Amino acid sequence: MAKTNFQYEKRQKELEKKKKAEEKARRKLEAKNNPKPADGAEGEDGEDADDADAEEATGDDAPAQPQ
Known part of the structure; x- marks a missing residue:
């Protein structure tokens, strides 16, 4: 029976932790470079209120296509 390669498993965990x-x-840097507006125009998931309303109206996650 083959032995478990613990070094491989440890390396994978280290890579995942680093990632x-x-x-x-990266998220912290983006938040620092793009501060949220003070008036609270963004929704819960970070989208602008206008974008969220447009998605709700179409009923899908894809942006509306001009016709």
Whole structure:
């Protein structure tokens, strides 16, 4: 029976941890560069209120296509 390669598993965990840390740093940098408006025009998921209303009206997640 083959032995478990613990070094491989450890390396995969380290890579995943590093990826999450980079993603967090990227999100933090974006938030710093693009501050939210003070009037609270954005919805819960970070979209503008106008964009959220347009999506609700069409009933799907895709942006509305001009006709």
